[in-house]
Amino acid sequence: MALTPPENRLWWKEPLAKMEITWISIAFVWGLFMFAVMIYWHINGEQNLSNEAYRVNPETYGEKVEAEAAKYTVREEGDTGIPVVHPPAGSDVYMLARLWEWWPILELEKGQTYRLHLSSMDWQHGFSLQPTNINIQVHPNYEMVLTLKPTETGDFGIVCNEFCGVGHHTMLGKMIVVDKK
Amino acid sequence: MASNEQYRICPETGLKVFFTTEKLIKINAVVAVVFLAIGGLFGLLVALTRWPAVHILPPDLFYLALTAHGADVLVFWIIFFEIAILYFASSVLLNCRLAAPRWAWLAFVLMIVGALMANVAVLQGESSVMFTSYVPMKAAPHFYLGLILFAVGALIAVFVFFGTLVIAKQEKTYEGSVPLVTFGAIVAAIIAVYTIASGAIILVPTLLWSLGYIANIDSVTYKLVWWGFGHSSQQINVAAHVSIWYAIAALTVGAKPLSEKVSRGAFLLYILFLQLASAHHLLVEPGISSEWKVFNTSYALYLAVLGSMIHGMSVPGAIEAAQRRRGFTQGMFGWLRKAPWGNPAFSGMALSVVMFGFIGGISGVVLGTEQINLIMHNTLYVPGHFHATVVTGTTLAFMAVSYLVVPLIFQKEIMFPKLAQWQPYLFGIGALGISLFMMGAGTLGVSRRHWDMTFADATLSFDHPPAAFLMMGLNGIFAILATIGGIAFIVVIVGSVFFGKHRDEAACKANPVVYQGGGEAVASYGNEHELKLPGTVALVSVFFLAFVLYYFVNWKYLAEVWPLS
Numbered sequence: 001m002a003l004t005p006p007e008n009r010l011w012w013k014e015p016l017a018k019m020e021i022t023w024i025s026i027a028f029v030w031g032l033f034m035f036a037v038m039i040y041w042h043i044n045g046e047q048n049l050s051n052e053a054y055r056v057n058p059e060t061y062g063e064k065v066e067a068e069a070a071k072y073t074v075r076e077e078g079d080t081g082i083p084v085v086h087p088p089a090g091s092d093v094y095m096l097a098r099l100w101e102w103w104p105i106l107e108l109e110k111g112q113t114y115r116l117h118l119s120s121m122d123w124q125h126g127f128s129l130q131p132t133n134i135n136i137q138v139h140p141n142y143e144m145v146l147t148l149k150p151t152e153t154g155d156f157g158i159v160c161n162e163f164c165g166v167g168h169h170t171m172l173g174k175m176i177v178v179d180k181k
Numbered sequence: 182m183a184s185n186e187q188y189r190i191c192p193e194t195g196l197k198v199f200f201t202t203e204k205l206i207k208i209n210a211v212v213a214v215v216f217l218a219i220g221g222l223f224g225l226l227v228a229l230t231r232w233p234a235v236h237i238l239p240p241d242l243f244y245l246a247l248t249a250h251g252a253d254v255l256v257f258w259i260i261f262f263e264i265a266i267l268y269f270a271s272s273v274l275l276n277c278r279l280a281a282p283r284w285a286w287l288a289f290v291l292m293i294v295g296a297l298m299a300n301v302a303v304l305q306g307e308s309s310v311m312f313t314s315y316v317p318m319k320a321a322p323h324f325y326l327g328l329i330l331f332a333v334g335a336l337i338a339v340f341v342f343f344g345t346l347v348i349a350k351q352e353k354t355y356e357g358s359v360p361l362v363t364f365g366a367i368v369a370a371i372i373a374v375y376t377i378a379s380g381a382i383i384l385v386p387t388l389l390w391s392l393g394y395i396a397n398i399d400s401v402t403y404k405l406v407w408w409g410f411g412h413s414s415q416q417i418n419v420a421a422h423v424s425i426w427y428a429i430a431a432l433t434v435g436a437k438p439l440s441e442k443v444s445r446g447a448f449l450l451y452i453l454f455l456q457l458a459s460a461h462h463l464l465v466e467p468g469i470s471s472e473w474k475v476f477n478t479s480y481a482l483y484l485a486v487l488g489s490m491i492h493g494m495s496v497p498g499a500i501e502a503a504q505r506r507r508g509f510t511q512g513m514f515g516w517l518r519k520a521p522w523g524n525p526a527f528s529g530m531a532l533s534v535v536m537f538g539f540i541g542g543i544s545g546v547v548l549g550t551e552q553i554n555l556i557m558h559n560t561l562y563v564p565g566h567f568h569a570t571v572v573t574g575t576t577l578a579f580m581a582v583s584y585l586v587v588p589l590i591f592q593k594e595i596m597f598p599k600l601a602q603w604q605p606y607l608f609g610i611g612a613l614g615i616s617l618f619m620m621g622a623g624t625l626g627v628s629r630r631h632w633d634m635t636f637a638d639a640t641l642s643f644d645h646p647p648a649a650f651l652m653m654g655l656n657g658i659f660a661i662l663a664t665i666g667g668i669a670f671i672v673v674i675v676g677s678v679f680f681g682k683h684r685d686e687a688a689c690k691a692n693p694v695v696y697q698g699g700g701e702a703v704a705s706y707g708n709e710h711e712l713k714l715p716g717t718v719a720l721v722s723v724f725f726l727a728f729v730l731y732y733f734v735n736w737k738y739l740a741e742v743w744p745l746s
Binding site: 001002003004005006008009011012014016017018019020023024026027028030031032034035037038039041042045046047048049050051053077080082101105113118122123124126128130131132133134135136137138139140141142143144146147148149150151152157159160161162163164165166168169170171172173174 | 194240241244274309310311315317318355356357358359360361362399400401427428430431432435436437438439440441442443464465466467468469470471475479482483484486487490491494495498499546550551552554555556557558559560624625626628629630631632633636638639640641642643645646712714717718721725728729732736739740742743744745746
């Protein structure tokens with residue numbers, strides 16, 4: 001029994017049954033395979049997260065985002081006062097997270113590749129692009145840069161999916177993807 | 182201490198039950214169940230709030246309830262129960278008095294003071310930081326202090342367990358190697374030591390930071406070390422509940438491990454590789470290399486997953502072998518049909534094995550795949566996964582073993598046996614629904630830890646698809662079902678412990694809870710040619726097929742997402 005000492009005191013010398021060897025081998029090889037798939041995807045897959053990140057002071061980052069927004073603001077979103085920023089296709093684009101908003105609204109062009117910079121001004125936030133369902137953690141003091149290529153047009157929500165205090169559920173941003181001009 | 186030497190002989194198993202050990206097992210188990218009740222109630226409130234049509238709590242109370250739910254059931258219920266298991270697996274199974282009972286009581290006092298302190302901090306409303314308390318969000322100092330005291334207490338209890346093993350060895354209270362269940366408990370205890378150490382390494386500076394003595398804690402470093410505690414503590418549960426599976430199978434159908442070597446080897450893989458799982462929580466964080474992520478998230482070539490897959494064969498295999506030896510040899514699954522499905526200890530264990538493996542295990546591997554994590558991180562898929570592991574796996578296994586602990590340790594008859602019979606199914610199916618529907622909602626992008634999926638109070642607007650709302654409604658309905666199952670458990674167990682009929686020797690003989698034919702060998706060792714277990718082969722094949730299919734379906738989902746690099 002599993003509740004009593006093994007009857008055979010030399011239990012480690014017992015041979016394995018064929019069924020056991022077969023299953024252990026299958027499970028082991030499957031593990032190696034799954035490990036290899038992650039590496040394969042880095043070589044041939046299109047969805048890999050960037051390793052590019054920099055230490056940044058939140059104030060410095062905030063100033064940079066504001067400067068970029070000032071350069072490329074094309075309009076305000078309805079009567080919300082939030083600027084809609086349309087940076088040049090293929091350029092570096094900036095967004096910040098703070099209690100409780102994603103700022104500004106980015107307008108990107110379909111099929112273009114952008115370098116998206118993300119950082120937080122205060123606590124941790126979760127960048128969750130919906131309904132595409134791309135989810136990235138945003139930390140203060142870290143500026144993450146990822147290369148992103150929108151493949152569909154429309155309005156996308158940016159939900160905050162890292163709990164950030166009592167206003168967390170009001171933290172909703174937007175990204176707009178339009179056809180090439 | 183003379184009283185520490187006194188014991189009784191269990192009339193059903195012949196094991197020595199020392200009175201001190203018995204008392205400590207009882208008190209830890211009872212307190213565990215109290216925290217299960219409190220934490221479960223908070224869980225129901227959380228699920229009802231996330232049901233958009235019900236939306237019962239206001240936001241501040243929702244975040245408060247969610248923090249309390251996590252701490253009470255994920256930590257306090259499970260660890261108190263595990264301490265009871267450790268005392269059982271050392272003192273009772275090895276026929277040995279408990280080492281340093283005064284320290285065991287100190288451990289208990291520290292744990293309960295810590296657990297109450299953390300609960301008070303949360304209920305005061307200034308510590309709604311979620312169970313993970315990610316910096317730089319700050320809780321009240323006594324929130325961290327409570328967790329630290331609890332952890333120190335648990336660590337002392339673990340050392341009482343190790344001390345008992347040493348005494349048993351010195352006084353030769355058993356022969357040969359320790360039983361498999363004790364071996365599994367040792368694995369859980371070793372993992373607990375380095376897990377609790379990680380917790381101390383991060384929570385002590387965080388406490389000092391919340392008191393103002395430290396200016397800054399790096400948020401990525403915090404997560405790395407915190408999850409060395411947070412994820413690894415779930416691996417204590419895995420080691421503990423797998424041991425419980427073996428124990429229940431032995432007690433209810435007389436099952437014997439197919440191979441001690443295989444089962445123990447699988448446990449060893451847990452010790453060696455589980456700690457790497459901290460990486461599961463860092464897959465979409467800035468500043469960490471892909472090489473590090475790939476190696477660690479896979480537990481180095483999936484070797485800990487290999488351990489669980491081995492148990493996934495050896496537990497049902499041991500049951501099939503035992504049942505066939507009893508004469509249930511009809512067809513591939515005759516042994517399964519004739520299993521004691523009306524015994525809540527057996528049915529709870531069987532449901533726990535199946536749901537932990539199929540839902541918790543497979544979803545965990547998929548979620549922990551470096552790139553696939555991009556489409557799941559922090560969505561409801563995450564709680565969907567870990568409710569399958571911790572609720573349908575650990576909690577259900579612990580509930581199941583309670584139906585043996587009450588008659589054997591508390592020496593009380595189970596009250597309301599009909600209700601007890603249904604309880605594992607009610608709770609198991611409820612928890613299964615919670616897991617599946619949260620995973621479904623997460624796949625559709627719904628965020629975890631979020632009060633309002635309609636975003637009614639936000640400046641901008643976004644609509645989740647109607648299917649996501651349906652999922653959250655179903656999640657609420659199954660949470661109610663699980664709650665009914667949970668209440669049934671509390672009623673049966675608390676009722677039996679406090680008001681149940683005492684089980685004397687005659688009662689044990691008339692109505693034994695331990696399988697009595699356990700003496701004969703069910704599968705003698707080294708008989709590889711005799712080991713014919715077609716049912717287990719079929720079950721394991723179905724599992725493997727489901728695993729492979731689900732794995733590739735998720736790569737397909739990922740491939741449809743916008744290109745990222």
